[in-house]
Amino acid sequence: MIDLKLLQKDFDGVSAKLARKGVDTSLIESLKEKNEKLKLAKAAYETLQADQNAMSKEFGVYKREGKDINELKAKVDANKIKITEALDIQRERQEELEKLAMAIPNIPDDSVPDGADEDDNVEIKKVLTPKEFSFTAKEHWELAEENGWIDFERGVKIATSRFSASFGMGARLERALINFMLDFNRSRGFEEVSVPALVNRTALEGTGQLPKFEDDLYKMQDQELFLIPTAEVPVTNLFQDEILQETQLPIKMTAYTSCFRKEAGAAGRDTRGMIRQHQFHKVELVTIAKPEQSEQIFEDMVSCASDILTALELPHRLVNLCTGDLGFGAAYTTDIEVWLPGQNQYREISSISNTREFQARRAKIRYKDGKKNTFVHTLNGSSLAVGRTLVAIMENNQNEDGSIDIPEVLKPYLGM
RNA sequence: GGACAAGUGGGUGAGCGGCUGAAACCACAUCCCUGCUAAGGAUGCGUACGGGUAACUGUACCGAGAGUUCGAAUCUCUCCUUGUCCA
Numbered sequence A: 001m002i003d004l005k006l007l008q009k010d011f012d013g014v015s016a017k018l019a020r021k022g023v024d025t026s027l028i029e030s031l032k033e034k035n036e037k038l039k040l041a042k043a044a045y046e047t048l049q050a051d052q053n054a055m056s057k058e059f060g061v062y063k064r065e066g067k068d069i070n071e072l073k074a075k076v077d078a079n080k081i082k083i084t085e086a087l088d089i090q091r092e093r094q095e096e097l098e099k100l101a102m103a104i105p106n107i108p109d110d111s112v113p114d115g116a117d118e119d120d121n122v123e124i125k126k127v128l129t130p131k132e133f134s135f136t137a138k139e140h141w142e143l144a145e146e147n148g149w150i151d152f153e154r155g156v157k158i159a160t161s162r163f164s165a166s167f168g169m170g171a172r173l174e175r176a177l178i179n180f181m182l183d184f185n186r187s188r189g190f191e192e193v194s195v196p197a198l199v200n201r202t203a204l205e206g207t208g209q210l211p212k213f214e215d216d217l218y219k220m221q222d223q224e225l226f227l228i229p230t231a232e233v234p235v236t237n238l239f240q241d242e243i244l245q246e247t248q249l250p251i252k253m254t255a256y257t258s259c260f261r262k263e264a265g266a267a268g269r270d271t272r273g274m275i276r277q278h279q280f281h282k283v284e285l286v287t288i289a290k291p292e293q294s295e296q297i298f299e300d301m302v303s304c305a306s307d308i309l310t311a312l313e314l315p316h317r318l319v320n321l322c323t324g325d326l327g328f329g330a331a332y333t334t335d336i337e338v339w340l341p342g343q344n345q346y347r348e349i350s351s352i353s354n355t356r357e358f359q360a361r362r363a364k365i366r367y368k369d370g371k372k373n374t375f376v377h378t379l380n381g382s383s384l385a386v387g388r389t390l391v392a393i394m395e396n397n398q399n400e401d402g403s404i405d406i407p408e409v410l411k412p413y414l415g416m
Numbered sequence B: 001g002g003a004c005a006a007g008u009g010g011g012u013g014a015g016c017g018g019c020u021g022a023a024a025c026c027a028c029a030u031c032c033c034u035g036c037u038a039a040g041g042a043u044g045c046g047u048a049c050g051g052g053u054a055a056c057u058g059u060a061c062c063g064a065g066a067g068u069u070c071g072a073a074u075c076u077c078u079c080c081u082u083g084u085c086c087a
Helices: A005-009 A011-019 A026-065 A071-102 A140-146 A152-158 A168-189 A202-206 A232-237 A291-311 A359-363 A386-396 A408-414
Strands: A120-128 A191-192 A198-199 A226-227 A243-244 A253-261 A279-289 A316-320 A332-340 A345-354 A365-369 A370-375 A377-385
Touching: A005 A011, A011 A026, A011 A140, A026 A071, A071 A359, A120 A291, A140 A152, A140 A386, A168 A191, A168 A253, A168 A279, A168 A291, A168 A386, A168 A408, A191 A370, A198 A202, A198 A232, A202 A232, A232 A253, A232 A279, A232 A359, A232 A377, A232 A408, A279 A291, A279 A386, A291 A316, A291 A332, A291 A345, A291 A377, A316 A345, A332 A386, A359 A365, A377 A386, A386 A408
Parallel strands: A191 A253, A243 A365
Antiparallel strands: A120 A316, A198 A226, A253 A279, A279 A377, A316 A332, A332 A345, A345 A377, A365 A370
């Protein structure tokens, strides 16, 4: 959630920054107005309530002294009617404000380049050079089927489109990758956690998936629970509504979970293969940090994800997301794109974001900064998307006969 | 699944419908005293939002929500969680 005090203080600054993200200034104007109206309504209600409390106190005194209370009671009763009205107005305004405020994205950092979509993202650097193939590189679905690693039809049969099943070395590689990634992240100081795959509405509001993106989520029918679209949701919200000790920070965590996305609006994109599935494996990094720590930790997280790809000998590049491609909660984001020779292009395999205090404000995660309570910064990033890593291994390590070389670092995980 | 009980501040734990934002103790912070393998004393110490340069002050919060009442941590209802017992 954006900082309403900041909005009040620096309306022009805030609205200009949000305009870069396509948020209409009139919306911000309306937010500011609603906030001011709520303050007035609150003040009105609180004054009446203060009167009421004072009169109620007198009641006790009157009774003890055996005084007549009829007159006082008439006054109090009349005041009560006004309080009820004032409270209704206040609640209504509160709801209006919240509804609007929860739907406004984070303020993009000044370093975020302007742009409409992913084509305007800015490359930061390339790591490793894609190798030349003496033959035409195949796409991963072809290789996956040839090797019997992934069965797309049978996945669809037991669920629906955009589901797949892995067999043999395909399945074992997935597991090896998960373990390798978790171990790697752990070696960089991220504590492993294991969390529920179902979360409630409050958690999703805390990290910003709700209320705006309900269509992208799988929801239980008989309970207010949702399948997680990313481990970021349960892991970040572990500390929801807590006041942490300064010495606890930063809290660096890594978690493996399945992720579930409806992929609403992605019809026709990546329909073949396992680039875009409804369920996929992902190893995630989440950090809860003091504000002054978050820039450095962000860099550490980017390095961690990039170094995993380097260890797997997969060429990739880092890009700085432009305003148009930036997620709802992020102040700034670096994507890591892995080279896919079969597709002859770089494709996203990780996305690392600093949300600064955007999620912390929603999820009420604070720490004791001396005597004051201060919102923490929260960061999250994939390290990495497992399915896409497998895709990258298949395409980059393919031989002319269709066989695939296993990366050295994975061999211990496969008993090789 | 059924019965009963409980949910209070960082922790333990008191709380009669008004004098309780909440005793006491522990922890923590600052200060004082003392000089020895330890302690003693004083003060402070919840959160959110609003007003005030500030001292301070208003409102709300004792699992969540609703209700009764002039007034609720305290009474009633619903829900959630935990514990114990039963199936």
